Amino acid sequence: MIFSRQSVAEYFRHNAWLTCLLGDFLTQFFYYLYAGPAITSAAILAVAVGCYRCLKKMIGGTASFAATVLSEVFLIFVVFNNSFKIDFVLAVLVGILACNVYFPLFKRGSWRTAAVVCVVLYYLAGFAQIVFAGFYALMMLRKRSLADLLIVPAVAFVIPIFGHRIFQTTYTRNLTYPGFYAPAMPDSYTEFSYAIATEYYFKHFDKVEQLALQQDTMTAQSGIYYNMVQAQKGLLPDKIQEQAIPELGTLLHIDENSPTEAINLMNDFYYLIGDMAMAERAAIMASVFSPENRNIKMLKRLCEINLVTGDTAIALKYVRILEKTLLYKSWATKHNPYSMDSDVAKEIAEKRKFINRTPLIRLNDNCREILTELLDSNPDNIAALDYLLCTDLILGQLQTFKADYYKYCVQNDRPRLKKIYIEALSK
Amino acid sequence: MKHITHIYILLIFIVLTACHKQPTNIKDIDALPSIFPDYIGVSIPPNIAPLNFLVRDSCLSTYVCASFNDLKITASSCDNQVCFDIDDWKKLVSAAVGNYIKITVFEEKKDGIFYQYNDFNIHVEKDSIDPYLTYRLIEPDYEVFSRIKIEQRCIENFDTRDICNHNITNNSCMNCHTFANNDPGTSMFYVRGANGGAILNRGGALRKLNIKKSGMASGSVYGHFSMDGRYFVFSTNVIIPGLHADPRNRMEVFDTKSDVYVADLENNKIISSPLLCDTLRAETFPYFSSDGKKIFYCSAPILKDNINNIRNVHYDLISIDFDNGVIGSHTDTIVEAINGDKPVSVCLPTVSPDGRYLIYTESNYGTFPIWHRETELRMINLQTGTTDSLINVNSNNSDTYHTFSSNSKWVVFASKRDDGLYGKPYFFHIDNDGNTTKPFALPQKYPDFYDNCLKSFNIPELSKGAVPFSTKDVEMLLKKESEGFD
Numbered sequence: 025m026i027f028s029r030q031s032v033a034e035y036f037r038h039n040a041w042l043t044c045l046l047g048d049f050l051t052q053f054f055y056y057l058y059a060g061p062a063i064t065s066a067a068i069l070a071v072a073v074g075c076y077r078c079l080k081k082m083i084g085g086t087a088s089f090a091a092t093v094l095s096e097v098f099l100i101f102v103v104f105n106n107s108f109k110i111d112f113v114l115a116v117l118v119g120i121l122a123c124n125v126y127f128p129l130f131k132r133g134s135w136r137t138a139a140v141v142c143v144v145l146y147y148l149a150g151f152a153q154i155v156f157a158g159f160y161a162l163m164m165l166r167k168r169s170l171a172d173l174l175i176v177p178a179v180a181f182v183i184p185i186f187g188h189r190i191f192q193t194t195y196t197r198n199l200t201y202p203g204f205y206a207p208a209m210p211d212s213y214t215e216f217s218y219a220i221a222t223e224y225y226f227k228h229f230d231k232v233e234q235l236a237l238q239q240d241t242m243t244a245q246s247g248i249y250y251n252m253v254q255a256q257k258g259l260l261p262d263k264i265q266e267q268a269i270p271e272l273g274t275l276l277h278i279d280e281n282s283p284t285e286a287i288n289l290m291n292d293f294y295y296l297i298g299d300m301a302m303a304e305r306a307a308i309m310a311s312v313f314s315p316e317n318r319n320i321k322m323l324k325r326l327c328e329i330n331l332v333t334g335d336t337a338i339a340l341k342y343v344r345i346l347e348k349t350l351l352y353k354s355w356a357t358k359h360n361p362y363s364m365d366s367d368v369a370k371e372i373a374e375k376r377k378f379i380n381r382t383p384l385i386r387l388n389d390n391c392r393e394i395l396t397e398l399l400d401s402n403p404d405n406i407a408a409l410d411y412l413l414c415t416d417l418i419l420g421q422l423q424t425f426k427a428d429y430y431k432y433c434v435q436n437d438r439p440r441l442k443k444i445y446i447e448a449l450s451k
Numbered sequence: 452m453k454h455i456t457h458i459y460i461l462l463i464f465i466v467l468t469a470c471h472k473q474p475t476n477i478k479d480i481d482a483l484p485s486i487f488p489d490y491i492g493v494s495i496p497p498n499i500a501p502l503n504f505l506v507r508d509s510c511l512s513t514y515v516c517a518s519f520n521d522l523k524i525t526a527s528s529c530d531n532q533v534c535f536d537i538d539d540w541k542k543l544v545s546a547a548v549g550n551y552i553k554i555t556v557f558e559e560k561k562d563g564i565f566y567q568y569n570d571f572n573i574h575v576e577k578d579s580i581d582p583y584l585t586y587r588l589i590e591p592d593y594e595v596f597s598r599i600k601i602e603q604r605c606i607e608n609f610d611t612r613d614i615c616n617h618n619i620t621n622n623s624c625m626n627c628h629t630f631a632n633n634d635p636g637t638s639m640f641y642v643r644g645a646n647g648g649a650i651l652n653r654g655g656a657l658r659k660l661n662i663k664k665s666g667m668a669s670g671s672v673y674g675h676f677s678m679d680g681r682y683f684v685f686s687t688n689v690i691i692p693g694l695h696a697d698p699r700n701r702m703e704v705f706d707t708k709s710d711v712y713v714a715d716l717e718n719n720k721i722i723s724s725p726l727l728c729d730t731l732r733a734e735t736f737p738y739f740s741s742d743g744k745k746i747f748y749c750s751a752p753i754l755k756d757n758i759n760n761i762r763n764v765h766y767d768l769i770s771i772d773f774d775n776g777v778i779g780s781h782t783d784t785i786v787e788a789i790n791g792d793k794p795v796s797v798c799l800p801t802v803s804p805d806g807r808y809l810i811y812t813e814s815n816y817g818t819f820p821i822w823h824r825e826t827e828l829r830m831i832n833l834q835t836g837t838t839d840s841l842i843n844v845n846s847n848n849s850d851t852y853h854t855f856s857s858n859s860k861w862v863v864f865a866s867k868r869d870d871g872l873y874g875k876p877y878f879f880h881i882d883n884d885g886n887t888t889k890p891f892a893l894p895q896k897y898p899d900f901y902d903n904c905l906k907s908f909n910i911p912e913l914s915k916g917a918v919p920f921s922t923k924d925v926e927m928l929l930k931k932e933s934e935g936f937d
Contacts, residue, residue, distance in 0.1 A: 026903055028897070028899050028903060029532070029897050029899075030895075030896075030897030030899050030900050030903055031903055033896075033897060188923075189921065189923050192612070192613045192616055192618070192619075192921075192922045193616070193618035193619070193922075194618055194619055194926065197618055279595075280595045299696075299698075300698035301694055301695060301696060301697065301698040301701070302694070304698060304701070305592065305694060308590060308591070308592040308595070309592070309595050311590070311905065312590050312592065312595050312596060312597045313595070313597055316598075317590065317597060317598055317905060317906075318905070329698070333698045333699055334699075335699070335870075335871060335872075337869065337870040337871055338870045338871055338872045338873075340870075341870050341872075341873070341902065344902045345902065345903055345905075348903070379697075379698065380696045380697060380698065381696075381697055382696040382697065383695075383696070383697060384695075384696045384759075385693040385694065385695055385696070385703045385758055385759075385761060386693060386694045386695075386696060387691065387693050387758060394696075397696050
């Protein structure tokens, strides 16, 4: 979340601003270990308590407990399908809280006051007015007030007819804003993807290795992360001999149809081998396909890329955004191009040596071309060299391997003496 | 209870006055303030919204005084953001028409001293600018997009509204918006995707058109209305995006084929000419002259293996006659791309409504100037034939996608001058003698808007009023079938 008057004012341009604002505020703390599950669980638990308190007065203790459990289970399964976004749960919570405040105040119910509450809830919390109207209808069902039973839910569904014109969106989207999804099963694959990507992001390389190796068979994603760790240690040729490697990353293609995890992954890969053009492309793609077009990890990466390429003006733009966040402020200070931390400056300078200076235009992301261009620009790019030679070997292209080894190791007088290379050269 | 009320009142007073300190302990600094956007020495129209700005130095508070003769307005804040009251601003600017507004900036630093910088001036021109600006907001990467929209902004204040957005198009792409003679009653934009088409607005009545006939390379891409709005000249382009291996140059976009056609919007007919559909040449960026008697466009030979030959692709600026639906039989070269030591490439010609000037962009090669840092604007005086290189307008980064105000006195263009990546609308003035002024960025309600914005302002176009339709109208129209063309 960006703490600036302009950014906060943006929330007020749409209904559900309270849940979106609160959601974004809480989501930033997902950065900390266990904070995400803790915040989400607390919100879901609050919904349960509110739901039980409301229902207890309407349908009695046992039935309300059962109904609460059922609705909680439903909510949890919806959360599984909701990319772990919290604003959806908050909208339900605001609706339930409104019921808990409204019903004790207006014990007999009044469709006029309830309609006003619906409008307020719609403006503050999106589809919370549907939650409120549902509970209100349930209450009126017990009181056998047909008029109240029908009017308030009708109002709840009519509000977005006007609202969607004001907020310039479709009726369906406005009715369900800030987002309502179908229930889904837990997605352990995505969780694992996030886990390994996050460990790599925090440079917990031992954890990355551990996670990749604990799988019976490495997935393409974990294989690529595992190899990136090895490449940084200069051990890629050693490890591909030891491990069954499903994917090096050199053959993975990304486009607008690729999952975000793959785009993030290739961003890390291109940054590692030193191709800043492709890394920037992947970073912008990942940002474009993120919720609200914002992706803090990619914003940091875009800053790094532009520091490497020497585009200080654009790097400074990203620094200025990150300086307005709670959790990335110190990172931004260290990466300010005009007052860069010495360790950061050293790292950036190291990366800058490998910039691709080939005056070519690419129409695709053919990694062989990328790797050879990088090596033509700087033959000391060991990561690019290992990826090129290892890809040749994995593809079984022995003659290509020999030609590449000759060009980049022998002709450049930079022998790369690795067991797997020597064995391949002797065949 | 009474005491508590007093305490509350006192607290509210303290909060309200804390950020509105008059500078007392003042020290002069012999330098101009570092402000963003750069409004130092610019010329503005009398109907522009307040030029709110940021002071780039870190400071405890800022105090700014804008004055003309005895009329003075102030703006103060607890941070580095300077926002003028819009009513005060309007009064000041109205009084200063034809003269200079003096701006004095004070910054309170941590030592408690207010530092006063050298004053700077803003000139208020007599000529007004069209009050509405339409642009597309898109990430600065044309390969992919998500959640893009075409927005209209009243530049006399800070009101914006969407003309079309991702919600109603199912996240489809939408392209160039164009007006006939800056008239909001005649305009067109494209929505791509399954239910897409060219959305034609005539006085608020919308039509969805499929401006295509067999044999055309693609649907319409770049286009422009004739003055009366009956004809629409457009190009069809097979566009290939590429990526420079050297990250400093980022993207390159080129056409493997492009032709120019004219659509008769009254009879749904497409008019073509072999001169505009030469199989050996690529014709693009068509634009009607102000009297509708000529079509200006850019043309270059189609080179084999154009990906590797891109640096040899140079577009000429050409004109061809057009009379009441009939395309002329010969062409005139207005700017020859390969002429002299340094070949250039001409893109995006636009003609002022009064017919006096033609502005185009010039880059070293190719057909997508937005990604070329060297891209600059050039202005031809169509009466004398002289070309102005617009030294005080151009920057070190891409300056392109320009259009005129209806009175031909103001030009808006997209400039990447601030960071090289994110385009912003900039405006400059042309006086009766053809002299131009230092451009200024579109002012925003919150001066840190541009710092936080991760979208580019794309293809800014001025209009005399707001478009007479809503996103809901567009949403309904998209569900209908497109009208075809012969």
